[in-house]
Amino acid sequence: MDKKKKKASSTELRLLLVGSSGPSQFQLTNAILGREEFSRDVIKISGSRKNIGELGGRQVAVINAPNFYENDMSPAKTEMELRRSKCLSIPGPHAFLVVFDVENISMNDLNSHKLMKKRFGKHCLRHSMVLLAYEGNIEGSDLENMEKRMQTTDWYMRELIEKFGGRFHVFSRNWRDCSREREVLKEKIERMGASLGGGHFSNRTFQKAEDSVKKEEKRLKRQRTAEIEKVWTEMENKYMEEELYQQKDIYTTRVGSEIRERAEMDNGWLRTSLARGLGTGLVVGAALGVLFGSIEGPGGMVLYGIIGGAVGGSAGGTAQVAIEHIEDRVSPPARLNFNSIFINRFFATPRP
Numbered sequence: 001m002d003k004k005k006k007k008a009s010s011t012e013l014r015l016l017l018v019g020s021s022g023p024s025q026f027q028l029t030n031a032i033l034g035r036e037e038f039s040r041d042v043i044k045i046s047g048s049r050k051n052i053g054e055l056g057g058r059q060v061a062v063i064n065a066p067n068f069y070e071n072d073m074s075p076a077k078t079e080m081e082l083r084r085s086k087c088l089s090i091p092g093p094h095a096f097l098v099v100f101d102v103e104n105i106s107m108n109d110l111n112s113h114k115l116m117k118k119r120f121g122k123h124c125l126r127h128s129m130v131l132l133a134y135e136g137n138i139e140g141s142d143l144e145n146m147e148k149r150m151q152t153t154d155w156y157m158r159e160l161i162e163k164f165g166g167r168f169h170v171f172s173r174n175w176r177d178c179s180r181e182r183e184v185l186k187e188k189i190e191r192m193g194a195s196l197g198g199g200h201f202s203n204r205t206f207q208k209a210e211d212s213v214k215k216e217e218k219r220l221k222r223q224r225t226a227e228i229e230k231v232w233t234e235m236e237n238k239y240m241e242e243e244l245y246q247q248k249d250i251y252t253t254r255v256g257s258e259i260r261e262r263a264e265m266d267n268g269w270l271r272t273s274l275a276r277g278l279g280t281g282l283v284v285g286a287a288l289g290v291l292f293g294s295i296e297g298p299g300g301m302v303l304y305g306i307i308g309g310a311v312g313g314s315a316g317g318t319a320q321v322a323i324e325h326i327e328d329r330v331s332p333p334a335r336l337n338f339n340s341i342f343i344n345r346f347f348a349t350p351r352p
Contacts, residue, residue, distance in 0.1 A: 013060045013189065014200065016089045018116070019099030020068045020109055024133035024173060028099055029062050031175035031182060040173075044070065048085040050264070056186040063088045068115055069108065080273040082119055086209040087264045092202035095189045096120065096128040098164065102146075103134070105156055113163040121203040126196060129188065130161050130168040137172055146170060167192060212269035213260075220259045228255060 015032065019025045026038035026045075033053035050063045065085035066078055073081070098116065100109055116124055132150070147170060150157040161168045169188055171181050193199070228251075235247050 011059050013055060013058050013095075013186075014063070014089050014093045015060060015095050015097055015189070016063045016065060016085060016093035017097050017099060018065045018068065018119075019097075019131070020106070020112065021099055021101045021104070021133065022067050024101050024131075025064060025067070025099040027133065027173045027175050028097065028131055028171060029064060031171055031178050032060060032062050032185070034175075034179075034182065036175075044072070048081045048088055050088040056183050058186070061089070063093070068112060076274070080270055083209065083270055083273050084265065086120075086206055087213050087267065087270065090206060090210040090213055090264070092200040092206045093127065094193050094200045096124055096201070097131045098128055099131045099133060100160070101134075102132045102150075102157075102170070105160060110156060110160055110163070112160075120201075121205065123203065124201060125164055127192070127201040128164045128167070129192060130164045132157075132168060132170045133173050134170060135173055137174060137177065143170065208269060212267045213263045216263035216267035217259050220262060224255065224259070228252065 017025050017028060022043040022045075023040070026042050027040070029051065030036050030038060032055055033051055034055075035053065037051050044067060045064060048063065048065050050061055052059065052061055054060060063085055066073065066081045070078060096116065098112060100112075113125055113128075116128060134146070147168075150161065150168070150170075152158065167188070169181075169185050171185070172178050231251060232248055235244060235251070239247050
């Protein structure tokens with residue numbers, strides 16, 4: 001089964017933002033978090049990002065994925081950032097927020113639901129909501145009239161919204177004065193989640209992302225075991241009884257968060273994607289070399305094919321060697337003592 005429902009976390013609401021409008025997507029991030037993470041002149045980002053904040057008294061994680069129509073990224077880079085956005089939102093987003101500009105809906109946007117299914121799975125639309133950005137401050141009856149017009153008069157807007165189950169929300173790019181909009185958005189997201197059984201979205205690729213992050217966490221934890229034991233030993237000489245355990249918990253929680261963040265941003269699944277993209281350069285480079293070399297005849301085809309393959313593939317080969325080297329760099333098992341046993345038990349505790 002492609003989609004599985006799981007019990008929603010009561011402590012974190014995960015929102016994955018995508019869309020065709022970079023600036024509005026980033027202003028929505030500011031609006032949700034109630035602070036400026038992106039300035040108004042930001043129109044795109046080079047990689048997926050996650051920011052943590054609070055929305056209506058609930059912790060929220062806002063993940064910005066690559067724009068639908070990002071032309072400056074290679075296919076390999078786009079694929080890697082798409083994977084990274086999934087790693088950043090594991091075990092799965094509670095909602096996909098698909099952002100558009102009210103004033104600039106294109107014909108391409110009417111097909112965005114197809115691109116969503118291609119990127120995130122055929123059932124992701126059930127967890128999706130259209131977010132429509134407008135300029136200025138429209139309130140009360142004016143805002144209600146705008147929403148009604150979108151559902152009745154503007155056929156292209158109505159068609160876009162209907163393809164996402166009729167769920168939509170309008171918000172102002174002037175995010176500093178939208179506390180009411182934030183609360184309404186939270187209510188709509190939670191209402192959508194409740195209608196789906198209260199679970200977050202997940203499928204095979206999100207499960208693969210979660211498995212890859214957990215595997216990377218284990219590798220990083222093994223690397224830092226000696227460091228943690230050393231710090232804990234120093235704490236044992238400094239603190240007594242209850243305060244000792246409190247200090248250990250604070251320190252280990254911080255280390256666990258650092259490890260989790262690193263694992264979400266860089267893990268085996270992402271490195272495999274990068275190596276595959278660079279490795280493709282070997283084939284493409286060789287093919288182009290043969291093409292240009294054909295001008296010089298059979299000898300030129302061989303010569304330019306070798307040169308093109310070397311240029312296109314050297315980066316891929318180097319990356320693959322580096323990846324294998326990184327994967328092999330695992331610290332040897334630490335001595336078995338009280339601290340290492342405590343560490344193993346602590347890190348084995350499932351995260352909420």
